[in-house]
Amino acid sequence: MADDVDDADEVLLDRLQRAAFDYFPQTTNPRNGLVADNSRADVPVSIAVVGFALSAYPIAVERGWIERAEAIQPILSALRFFRDSDQSGGPTATGFKGFYYHFLDIDSGVRVWRSELSMVDTALLMAGMLTASAYFDASSPDETELRELVDFLYRRVDWRWAQDGADTIRQGWKPECGFLHYGWEGYSEAILLYVLALGSPTHAIAADCYKQWTLTYQWENLYDIDCLYAGPLFIHHFSHAWIDFRELRDKFMREKCSDYFRNSRSAAYIQREYARRNPREFAGYDENCWGLSACDGPSDELPGVVNKRRRLYGYAARSVPYGPDDGTLSAPSVLASLPFAPEIVMPALRGVLARYPEVLPEGRLSSGFNPTLADSDGRAWVSPGHYGLDQGIVVMMIENHRSESCWRLMRANPYIRAGLLAAGFRGGWLEQEMRGAR
Amino acid sequence: MPQDIVPAIGPPRAAYERERAANTRPVGWHNPDSSGRYDLAVIGAGPAGIAAAKAAAGRGARVALIERNAIGGINLHFGSVPSKTLIRTARSYADMRDARNFGARVPDAIDVDFAAAMQRVRRVRARLSRDDSAQRLAAVGIDVYFGEAFFLTSDTLDVDGAKVHFRRALIATGARPHMPRIPGLAEAGCLTDETIFDLSELPRRLLVIGGGPLGCEQAQAFCRLGAQTTIVQNKPLFLDQEERDAAQILSESLSRDGVNVRLNTTALAVRVADGVKLVDLVSADYYNTIGVDAILAGAGRTPNIEGLNLSAMGIDCDIDRGIHVDDFLRTGNARIYAAGDVCLQHSYVDTAVASARLAVHNALFRGRQRWSSVVIPHCTYTDPEIAQVGLSVREANRRGIPVKTFAIPMHEVDRAVADSETAGFVKVHVSARSDRILGATVVARHAGDMINEITLAIVAGIGLRTLARVLHAYPTQAEAIRLAADAYNRTRLTAEIRARLRRRMDRQWSREKT
Numbered sequence: 048m049a050d051d052v053d054d055a056d057e058v059l060l061d062r063l064q065r066a067a068f069d070y071f072p073q074t075t076n077p078r079n080g081l082v083a084d085n086s087r088a089d090v091p092v093s094i095a096v097v098g099f100a101l102s103a104y105p106i107a108v109e110r111g112w113i114e115r116a117e118a119i120q121p122i123l124s125a126l127r128f129f130r131d132s133d134q135s136g137g138p139t140a141t142g143f144k145g146f147y148y149h150f151l152d153i154d155s156g157v158r159v160w161r162s163e164l165s166m167v168d169t170a171l172l173m174a175g176m177l178t179a180s181a182y183f184d185a186s187s188p189d190e191t192e193l194r195e196l197v198d199f200l201y202r203r204v205d206w207r208w209a210q211d212g213a214d215t216i217r218q219g220w221k222p223e224c225g226f227l228h229y230g231w232e233g234y235s236e237a238i239l240l241y242v243l244a245l246g247s248p249t250h251a252i253a254a255d256c257y258k259q260w261t262l263t264y265q266w267e268n269l270y271d272i273d274c275l276y277a278g279p280l281f282i283h284h285f286s287h288a289w290i291d292f293r294e295l296r297d298k299f300m301r302e303k304c305s306d307y308f309r310n311s312r313s314a315a316y317i318q319r320e321y322a323r324r325n326p327r328e329f330a331g332y333d334e335n336c337w338g339l340s341a342c343d344g345p346s347d348e349l350p351g352v353v354n355k356r357r358r359l360y361g362y363a364a365r366s367v368p369y370g371p372d373d374g375t376l377s378a379p380s381v382l383a384s385l386p387f388a389p390e391i392v393m394p395a396l397r398g399v400l401a402r403y404p405e406v407l408p409e410g411r412l413s414s415g416f417n418p419t420l421a422d423s424d425g426r427a428w429v430s431p432g433h434y435g436l437d438q439g440i441v442v443m444m445i446e447n448h449r450s451e452s453c454w455r456l457m458r459a460n461p462y463i464r465a466g467l468l469a470a471g472f473r474g475g476w477l478e479q480e481m482r483g484a485r
Numbered sequence: 486m487p488q489d490i491v492p493a494i495g496p497p498r499a500a501y502e503r504e505r506a507a508n509t510r511p512v513g514w515h516n517p518d519s520s521g522r523y524d525l526a527v528i529g530a531g532p533a534g535i536a537a538a539k540a541a542a543g544r545g546a547r548v549a550l551i552e553r554n555a556i557g558g559i560n561l562h563f564g565s566v567p568s569k570t571l572i573r574t575a576r577s578y579a580d581m582r583d584a585r586n587f588g589a590r591v592p593d594a595i596d597v598d599f600a601a602a603m604q605r606v607r608r609v610r611a612r613l614s615r616d617d618s619a620q621r622l623a624a625v626g627i628d629v630y631f632g633e634a635f636f637l638t639s640d641t642l643d644v645d646g647a648k649v650h651f652r653r654a655l656i657a658t659g660a661r662p663h664m665p666r667i668p669g670l671a672e673a674g675c676l677t678d679e680t681i682f683d684l685s686e687l688p689r690r691l692l693v694i695g696g697g698p699l700g701c702e703q704a705q706a707f708c709r710l711g712a713q714t715t716i717v718q719n720k721p722l723f724l725d726q727e728e729r730d731a732a733q734i735l736s737e738s739l740s741r742d743g744v745n746v747r748l749n750t751t752a753l754a755v756r757v758a759d760g761v762k763l764v765d766l767v768s769a770d771y772y773n774t775i776g777v778d779a780i781l782a783g784a785g786r787t788p789n790i791e792g793l794n795l796s797a798m799g800i801d802c803d804i805d806r807g808i809h810v811d812d813f814l815r816t817g818n819a820r821i822y823a824a825g826d827v828c829l830q831h832s833y834v835d836t837a838v839a840s841a842r843l844a845v846h847n848a849l850f851r852g853r854q855r856w857s858s859v860v861i862p863h864c865t866y867t868d869p870e871i872a873q874v875g876l877s878v879r880e881a882n883r884r885g886i887p888v889k890t891f892a893i894p895m896h897e898v899d900r901a902v903a904d905s906e907t908a909g910f911v912k913v914h915v916s917a918r919s920d921r922i923l924g925a926t927v928v929a930r931h932a933g934d935m936i937n938e939i940t941l942a943i944v945a946g947i948g949l950r951t952l953a954r955v956l957h958a959y960p961t962q963a964e965a966i967r968l969a970a971d972a973y974n975r976t977r978l979t980a981e982i983r984a985r986l987r988r989r990m991d992r993q994w995s996r997e998k999t
Contacts, residue, residue, distance in 0.1 A: 161770060223770030228749065229721045232729045262882040265728070267890040267912070268972055276892075278730075302887055302917070326896030326907055358741075368894045369730050369910060371737055 056393055057449075063382065064445040066411040068107050070438035071100040072121070076153050080125025083153055085343075085414075086432040091150040091159045095168040097125055098175030099439020102289070102453060105182035106446045119189050122179050126196035128156055134203075136164070138222050145204030145250075146220070147172065163219030163227055166209050170240035173201055174289045177463070181456040201462065206244035206252050214259035216244060216252065233263050234277045238307065238470075239286035246466025257470040261299050269368065270320040273305070274313040278366025280340035280380040281440070283311035287386075288443040290463065291454035294475035306475070312387040319391055321367040329374035331418030331427070334391075335398030337381065339365040342415035342437070343430035344375030362414075374419035375428075378412045379437035383444040403427045412437060501607040508611075508618035509555040510631065517628040519649045523549045524849060526642055526651035528634050528793070530556040532834045533825030534657035535617050537841035538627045546849055549649050551630040551642070556619055565834050567682045568702060570609045572866055574602040575709035579742065579868065586905050597711045599687040606682055635794045639820050653820055653848040656793065656808060657841060660826035663785030665694060669755035673762045676781045678703070688712050688779035692764055694752050695782060696723040698865040701735060703781055705867050708744045715745040715775060717752055717766060724865060728878065731871045731928045734908060738868060755780065788827045806830075812855045814844040822848045833863050862940045864933035869909040872936035875924025875943050878914055887917035891949070891969040895929050898968065900960035906930040911965040913939065913949065913973075920948035920973055927965075935963050949973040 074083040076092075082100045084093035104118040129147070136143030139157045148158040149165040180197035183190040209216045211226045216237075219227040241260065244252045267276040277283065286292075292307035300306050322337035346361030359373050366372070378399055385392045399406060399416075405426045406416045413430045414437050420428035443453050457463050458476050467477055506512075525541045527534045530552035538550040584591045615621075619629050632645030642649040662677035664670065676684070678699050689712065693704040696718025708714040716739065722732035723739075740746050750768040757763070761776040788807030795802055800816040801809040808816055808828040815822050822844040825837035839859055846852040862874035881888040896907040909928035916923055925939040942952060953970035957963055 163769075221770050224767075227769055232722070263879060264882070265878045265890055266888070266917075267892045268976065269892045269894075271972060271975060273889075273976075276890075324896065326894070326902075366733075368896070369734055369908075 059396075060385075060445050060449065062410065063412065064106075064442055064449075065110070065112060066409070067438040067441040067445075068103050068112060070411065070433055070435060071103055072113075074435065075100065075121050077121060078124065079128040079154075079156055080121040080123070081128065081151060081153050081156060082435055084150065085434045090153075092153050092156070093150060093168070093435060094147045094165070095149075095171040096435030096439060098168075098172035099435060099443070101125065101172075101175030102178040103439060103442045105178060105456065106442055106452065108182075109450075109452060115183075116189070119183060119193060122183075123189060123193055123196075126176065126193060126200065129200055130196055132156055136222055140222075142169075143220070143222075144208050145169075145200070146209065149219075161221070161223070163221050165219050166216055167218065167237055167240050169204065170237075170243050171285065173204065173243055174239055174457075176200060177460050178289065178453060178456050181460050201243075202247070202249045204243075204247065205250045206247055207250045209244070210252055210256060215256055216240060233265060234275050234282065236282045236285035239289060242286075242290065242463060242466035242470060244466070245469035246462035246464070248462070248465075251469070254469050254471070258298070261297070264299055266299075266303055269317055272313050272317050272320070273303070274317055275299070275303070275305075275307075275310045277314070278339070278369065279364040280314060280318055280338060280367075280377070280384065281364075281436075283314040283387075284380070284383040284440055284444065287311055288383075288440055288447070289453060289457045290467070291447075291451065291458060291476055295467065295472050295477055296474050297471045301473075308387060311384065315384040315388040315391060318367050318384075319395070326368070327370075327372055327374070329372070329419045330421065331374075331376070331402070333398075335395045336376065336402070336418075337395060338376045338378060339367045339372060340377040340380035341365070342375065342377035342380065343413075343434065344373060344415045345417055345420055345428050373417070375415045375417040377415050377437070378406050379414065379441050382412065383440045385444050386448040389448065403429075405429050408433075412441060498604060498607060501604075501611040504611040505607075505614045506555070508614040508620075509557050510552075511619050514619060514629075514631055516630045516632065516644070516647065517549075519549070519628075519630075519644070519647045521547070522640075522650040522652060523547050523628070524652050525549070525845065526649055526654045527551065527657055528642070528654065529657040529659055529789075529825070529827070530622075530629070531657060531659045531825060531837065533659070533837040533841040534655070535622070536838040537655050537657060537824060537845050538622065539625065540842050540845045541849060542626045544845075544849065547628075548626070549628045549630060549651065550622060551632065551634045551644055551649070553631070553633050556617060556622070556629075557614060566613055567606045567610055568678065568699070568706075569866055570606045571602060571682070571710075572702060572706045572868075574605060575706035576868055578711075579709045597687065599710060600685065602710065603682070603685065633792065635792055636798045636821075637794075639798060639818055651820075653822065655841070655844055655848065656816070656821065656823040656827055657825045657837075658789040658793070658827045659837075660786035660788045660807065660832060662782070663787040665752075665782050665785070667694070667752050667755060669757075670752075670780065670782070673755040673757050673780065676779055678781075681781055684779075688777070690775075690777040691715070691779050691781060692717070692752075692762075692775065692777040693781045695785070696720065696748070697785075698724065698863075700781070701739065701865060701867050704744050705739055705742055707781075708739075708742050713745075714743075715747060715777070717747045717750040719749065719751045721749055723748070724871065726877075727865075727871055727873060728912070728926055730910065730912075731873075731926055734869065734928050735865075735867055735871060738908065786826060786832050790827065810856075812857050813847045813853065814840060814856055815847065831861060831863060833861075836861050836863070860940055860943050862936045864936060866933065869906075869928050869930050870932035872927045872932035873925070874936050874940045875922065876914065877924060877926075881914065881923055886923065888914050888923060889917045890914050891972045893965045893968045893972065895962070895965060898960075898962055898965045900962045900964065901929070903960060904930070904962070906962070911935070911969055913966070913969045915949060915973065920950045922948060929962060929965070931962055935966065938963060938966055 081092040082096045084090050107113045108115045108118050132141035134142050141156050146164045146169040148162050149168050150160050150162040152159050176197040180194045183193050211217050217226045218229045241257045265276050318337045319334050322332040323334040325332040341364040343362045345359045347359040381395050414434040415430040417428040524546035526549040527538045528551050538548045541548045581595050622629050630644050634642050634644045637643050691707050691712040691714045693700045693716040704714050704716040723735050724732050753765040755764050765774050790802045798818045800818050808823040810823050810828045824840040824844040826832050843854045864872040891913045893911045895901040895909040901907050911927050913925045914923045927935045949970040953974045957967045
């Protein structure tokens, strides 16, 4: 795969990947291993970002950016923190039933912003833990403790409880009002959640649960491209950062003669087609400038004002082709498509960096930029600071493109394999390794 | 002068209302002589009842049509007609504000004349009431009765004391708006889609409870007419029968118009202080109170099943489902059928009319037409409109039918671009590896008109391959449907087929050389 990228590209990718990784040591509280949601002042921890951090350290060790013994310390701190955290589910606890609140205080680790107990963000955290556990496989006391903690924390998650007796997993829960009824409608980033929930040796959900979710899928032909449709680009990345979906097929993909890897490739091409058409006539959009996804953008929201016509959406999931689209693009989401479609990602990346160098403050990709809202010097509006989710997905996807190491680590994980098999996945590495096992 | 232009000084409000009353509930009307036996007695003169009576009379049947209030039913007096009339006015104001989008200048001042809008509603209503006036129905041979009816026996009705004998009866009593049970709502006063068209002044602040079709339509219309509007919906998306993209486009459109959209939100209680209606809302764990001048509860319908003496006739019914009917629209009593809102889930005029015709056919001619085989389109008249017909993808998946969707965003359609009406899409769902159309969703400014072509295709068994051969006038927005058919055709041009076509051309050129 890396053949599509020349040496200059390799240098650029290495630089961007290193810069993205550096986000984590810079924003981690060393005492508890918790990582800030973004680089602005006084922000809380996002548990999903912790998951990405835990996945990024093994990469950094392999790349020689950090010593193995040094890398393990923030991971151990985080795992110990989660083990000892308040699991009572109270309004100021850290978690409940093995799940965690979406946002935590970076010093005390307790819930902030009255955030929800988040199923999908806990899944991202767990995926990070399992990655670290797969990588740190030495018999030293630290690495042994790390693996034992991960196993304990994963087994503690009560996925079945999160079903709340329904056909699919609930998205969230709050002590103030119980389960949130947001529902899973259509394809989303939740495959990872379902795989982890199906692979649990302690609290697995029924296989039917995954099937019920896939019943809401829509297989669409859009701009002459067949795709399991979902508008924002990150949906086509988040599960794929950990799971190598090449040639892996569940019932739905068998029927469509496709797989989730090829689908993410199609999604990138649909994004490019949309930007080339640029139906809302925003500045900058073209076939080398795309990437509508969840990201930070400009906002015209006024505090306390509700009945106002809005054009700008702040931090929001932007979507192709039906919107929302306010002219804001996410450069990290483009880069995260690298393993799937390097032949269109590299020109887009180079195009954006050449035209809008301001998207790279401190050498690291900002969350969103909006060329329509350029300043008097023609510089695009750029989201201040950096977001952990963006940096995490960039580190992992560049690595998957360069060495497939995140995928390889997770292939070896028995829970992931059990979950994929329970969801009905066959083929690809799953089959090869099964054959190998026999 | 075009007919539709309002005279500068129109007839006073009362004149339109007098005309409508004279057409729909004439003063001094004498009920016909009820001796003899009717082939069909129809209870309720709404869209279903009128359609049934006309269909039966047209086939030579002797028909009684009984109405307790006024002819036309909810449709003419309260529902579709006045609401669509008002929506048209609201759309005009939205276009004025959005004039720049159409390359026109935004007027300096856009003052909404609410009284004029409501006057137009009354004028249109009066105009349409002529078509099915009591006099005209009588003229086509229908015996029109005004009065309360109930069943005495399986072949006799009581209409205000007179006995009306029949061989078959059809219950088409319709449904009325359902008031949600919210403490304090009844005391505070609440508009329904029956009473909202009686407003003479635009409420400054309006709360709409319920995000179904009626709630969304009215929230957008009143917002565009200048009311500060909030809509609460206790589900994650509006229109929970529709697909995700349609509901999301609608949410975005409402927000863009300035409607305060509150999804996953429940209205808990209402109280009045200083003339302001204070409504407590909760979204998950977030509680707040908003003050409004009027509340519209658009949610739900209650079937009119009371006072008919149904259980004595062996007819099952309940307040949720209304009258229970089989697939032939027959009730538990073999002589008695039902049609329209009183027995159907979908509360649409076209559905009511179709069910009435089917019931008449089955009742009078021992027909075996099945309601489940009728293809029912429906449309929500927001901007953009949201229309749907046939199977949804979710339903097809549930039934194990592999389905593929051909999606054409409206920004791919030249006419939509020319009209600056690019929000929306046409999605045609076909049975996988075939061109058989299972259903479709259209979101577009004129989706209601566009869906008809797809309904025709489904009913007539026309697939996408044939639709691709149907020339569509250029440029029209309905071309989106042909673009979907073209997209389907391109998927048939596999590498193998292209290679075969190449070989054929090569053979032909080599023959021409010799």
